[in-house]
Amino acid sequence: MSLLYSLMVISAFHLDRLSGAEPHCGYWWKIAESYHEKAMSHIQVSLRNEVVGPQKAKYKTLMMALLTMVTACITNGKLVDARKHLLDAQRLIHVRGLTKKKASRKVQMLHTQFLYLRIMEEATFVYPLSSDSTFFKSSASTTPSSARYPSIAGHKWFGTSSDGVPTSFHELDDFFEASGPEVRPLFARIYGIPESLIVLMSHVTYLCCETRQIKAHAHSDPQHLSDFHKRCKAVEDLLCSWKNEDHQPSSSSSEDHGAQAFHGALLIYFYREVRDINRFTLQHHVRTTKAHLLALEGRKVAQSIASAGVLWPGFIAAVEALDPRDFADVAAWMRGCADRYGLRSFDRAADVAADIWLARHAQVDQRLKWPERMLQKKSFLILP
Secondary structure, eight states: OHHHHHHHHHHHHHHHHHHTOOTTTSHHHHHHHHHHHHHHHHHHHHHHHSSSSTTOOOHHHHHHHHHHHHHHHHHHTOHHHHHHHHHHHHHHIIIIITTOSSOOHHHHHHHHHHHHHHHHHHHHOOOOOOTTSGGGGOOGGGSGGGSSSGGGGHHHHHOOOOOOOOSOHHHHHHHHHHTHHHHHHHHHHHHSOOHHHHHHHHHHHHHHHHHHHHHHSOOOOHHHHHHHHHHHHHHHHHHHTOOOTTOOTTSOHHHHHHHHHHHHHHHHHHHHHTSOOOGGGGHHHHHHHHHHHHHHHHHHHHTTOOOOOOSHHHHHHHHHOOSHHHHHHHHHHHHHHHHHHTOHHHHHHHHHHHHHHHHHHHTTOTTOOHHHHHHHHTOOOOOO
């Protein structure tokens, strides 16, 4: 039942946005909220009674319900709940998924969606770091940095949250590594983003968290710092030399526009958050990312494709743009996508980007970074 109600939540919020009503006020918003309460109630019962034991539900049904709830929560701005459901899904994979010797095609797609959403969530959901984190109690050899998707362990490694997710991150990473040949091509098919970029995204996000932690609380282990700088250089080399090897000349150029926009935003993200490069030097990447996003959207409109692209590259390009015209173009792209596809997550991204722009000018501090602003406002963001 939670899956059914979750789908109804998404549909109702979609209709609410298309209706043009103000958030929290329209008929469809109220309908969606009522369905959301029912979906939450059912998913909690399922997690208590149907994960293990004689009444356990099918693994793929539980995963579908949780991931649909994530989408529903992102749609209506309940981002703390979205994060909670993603961590619930991670626990479910530990309990039920790791024991599957051969995953079905549907389960592989669900795992792909989980990985994508989880990695994007770690990149955009900014949580306070703590000097009590595992990061300060570890040596360089025990960190998740060698994992294929290290950022999935970020909330455990850099935060203090006791969320019940097992700490054995290598077990989960090994599981996804082993299922790679089946799962990796699905990223491009579902999101238009090759898995190689998702891997880089996870490593860059992990380095971003590590950078913030090192700046906030000096790490006393020289070996760790040496290892950190080596990993930064290795990721930088991979990022700068990346080519979309999955793209074939005969395949859709829309897919490559999406990948190139993502790559451009990832370069900006790395150099701003890890290397702390001045935004002035990154404006070429801002304009390149913008050009690919607009080209992709133009192709979709021309071909009447009613499917939203990936939001994150647009947000990164907007918050790091220096030229007001570049900012306005990307903000208009986000607003246009919200209008066309009925997704308030695009509205929220545009609102946050505008707030960061205003904050920089109000504080006369062009160095203000968007994660710092999110922490200042105690606000949350998840951009799939």
